[in-house]
Amino acid sequence: MKRGFFAKVYDVVRRIPLGKVATYGQIARIVGEPRAARQVGWALHVNPEPFVVPCHRVVNREGRLSGAFAFGGADAQRYLLMNEGVQFVADDVVDLQKHLWEE
DNA sequence: CTCTTGACGCACA
DNA sequence: GTGTGCGCCAAGA
Numbered sequence: 001m002k003r004g005f006f007a008k009v010y011d012v013v014r015r016i017p018l019g020k021v022a023t024y025g026q027i028a029r030i031v032g033e034p035r036a037a038r039q040v041g042w043a044l045h046v047n048p049e050p051f052v053v054p055c056h057r058v059v060n061r062e063g064r065l066s067g068a069f070a071f072g073g074a075d076a077q078r079y080l081l082m083n084e085g086v087q088f089v090a091d092d093v094v095d096l097q098k099h100l101w102e103e
Numbered sequence: 104c105t106c107t108t109g110a111c112g113c114a115c116a
Numbered sequence: 117g118t119g120t121g122c123g124c125c126a127a128g129a
Contacts, residue, residue: 005125015107024111027125034105035124041110042126058110 004031009043016057021087021094022100023061030103044070056080063089063096 008031016022024037033039044055050070056077059065065074074092082088087095 025113028111033125036126038109039111039125042123043110045110046127047110055110060111061113066113070110070111 005031005039006043006046008032009040010047010049010053013044013053013058016054016101019099021057021059021081021086021096021099022101023059023096024061025061025064026101027058041066045097047068057084057101059094059096063100065090065093065094067090 007030009027010080012030013022025034027038027040028034031040040058044053044058044066044083045068047053047055047070055066065077067074069077071077071080078088078092080093088090090096
């Protein structure tokens with residue numbers, strides 16, 4: 001499999017611990033492309049293995065859910081996150097202060 | 104090849 | 117706090 005920017009994104013997203021969430025910008029920075037936050041989103045958009053890469057733990061800088069979800073919808077994402085013990089400050093917004101993943 | 108769109112982020116009014 | 121514009125990189129038309 002190709003080891004490009006996407007692979008790096010998948011690798012980072014894959015190691016997000018359960019009950020934690022990460023932002024696109026955070027991931028982009030970890031992979032060495034702090035400007036590529038959009039490509040992180042694109043990488044997950046073309047996510048080849050949605051059950052291997054926990055996209056549901058990836059949110060934007062506000063902690064808001066993506067809306068376009070490869071698993072089955074924002075509702076599924078919300079359910080998965082709650083199942084992992086992630087608290088929400090709003091219907092589609094997670095509490096970054098408590099669950100923001102720090103490498 | 105160029106232009107537009109996009110699961111984003113930040114600056115500014 | 118909200119709305120608008122720009123920058124960044126990649127893909128699609």
